[in-house]
Amino acid sequence: MSIKQKIKHHLKLEANRGYAISTRHHIIFWTIYFIFNTIRWGSYYQDYWYSLKGNLLGFPIHIILCYFNIYFLMPRYIIQKKYVFYTLLLIASLFFMLLVKYYLTYFLISQNVWPEGPEETHNLTFNYGITMMLGELYVISFVTAIKITVDWLQEHRRVTDLEKTHLETELRLLRTQVSPHFFFNTLNNIYALTLEKSNKAPEIILKLSELMRYLLYETKKRKQSLSKEVICIQNYLDLERIRYGDSLNIEMTISGNMEGKRIAPMLLLTFIENCFKHGADKNLGNVTITIDFRIENSWLYFKVTNTMPGEQESSKDSPTSGGLGIANVKKRLELGYKPNEYDLKIYEHSNLYVVELAILLR
Structure with a gap:
């Protein structure tokens, strides 16, 4: 199943639960409304x-009018912006139901069709018609407001x-870019050492296999243990120490x-890699x-600095350009943290390339 199909399937499942209105909800709503109205009047x-x-007698009329409005009139005319037709048809349906209610009340319940009115009403008067x-x-407005609210909640x-599914998908794609990028650089290092027939190559391959095991099996979650990340960085630094030997001086401190x-x-490892790409390699x-x-x-306050080469090849290769x-x-x-959960600064100072990251740890 493709990512797009998974998203559609996920949304279809969500539509069937949560804010969806089932037949049971309709029955409960009209039952409560009927009991309340009967007691009130x-x-x-x-x-x-x-x-x-x-x-x-009146509630079947209420129900027919409400459902006629929200499931027929509104989808066909409001959504299509045919407001005049909608208004005329709504008024016509109200008038038709007025006639039905009047005659049913007159012949089935009482000839005084408006007992709550100012006087006894036996005929279809203007005041009776307007009031009904x-x-x-x-009732239509009340039910329609509920339907619109539920529809808005569903759409929201x-x-x-x-957005959440898209975010998770994009984060997964971004993480998959990290490993090839990292392995590409490390394999280049191994290739250079094999050309030199260096005895360091087997040790580097062993370290690389340990890193591969971690990257393949331990980095699938959105958040990983900080201690494991630090170990991963230490293994990477060991690889680089083997490669550069005495020309490389690494000072690493951990507190807290x-x-x-x-x-x-693999968030912090990228900054470590960048130290070698724009520092040691040049x-x-x-x-x-x-x-x-x-x-x-x-909070984690992470800072890494490296000495920069004496001359930059071109402005586009500057480390701050990324x-x-x-x-x-x-x-x-941006995708994995809120703006107030991290602060990243990248700058050059006194022939040093500096990265400062303050980040909220989960």
């Missing part, structure tokens, strides 16, 4: 039997679920409690990289 008339008979039509319009939930802290997988002398992890409460890795991290931060 029975108290007003001081005749509950008469109120029951009147509501038994306004009463029906009130559908859009929210679609990492227990129970979680972070998006620098002919010794390279110093400092990495600092500081955990305070639920590339696939940095652009990927920025996008993942």
Whole structure:
């Protein structure tokens, strides 16, 4: 099943639960409304039997008019913006139901068809007609408002679920870009060492297999243990130490409690990779990289700096301009965290490339 099919299937399932109106809901609504109306008018008339008979006659009319409006008139005319036709047909249906109610009341219940009126009414008068039509319009408006509210909630939930599904899909796609990007750089390192017939190649391959095991099996979740991420970074740094030897100086400090802290997988590793891409790979002398992890409460304050080469090849290769890795991290931060849950700064200072990230840990 493709991603698009999964999204459609997911939304179809959501439409069948949550805010969907079932037959049971219709029955419960009209039953409660009927009981309330019968008690209200029975108290007003001081005749509950008469109120029951009147509501038994009137409620089928209410139900027919309401459903005729929300399931026929509105979809055909309101949605199509045919407001004049809608208004005329609604008035016509109200008038038709007025005639039905008048004659049924007159012949089945009482010849005084308007007992709550100012005087006894035996004929179809103008005041009686206007009052009855306004009463029906009130019921229609009430039911229509409920239907519109439920439809809005359904649509809001559908859009929210679609955005959530799209977000999760995009995050998965972004994460799948990280591993090939990382492996591409590491395999390039191995290739260079094999050309030199270096004895370091087997050790690098062993370290790489450990990283591959972690990346393939431990990074599928949206959030991963911070301690495991740090171990992954340490393994990566070990690979680079083997490659560069004494020309590479790495200083890494960790402070605070990492227990129970979680972070998006392979988020920080990209910044470490960037130190080598724009620092060590272009620098002919010794390279110093400092990495600092500081955990305070639920926040991680991460800072990494590396010495930069003496001359930049071109402005587009400047580390602050980013590339696939940095652009990927920025996008993942935007999608996976709220704006107030992280703060990323990337800048150059005194021939140092500096990354500072403050991020809320789950």
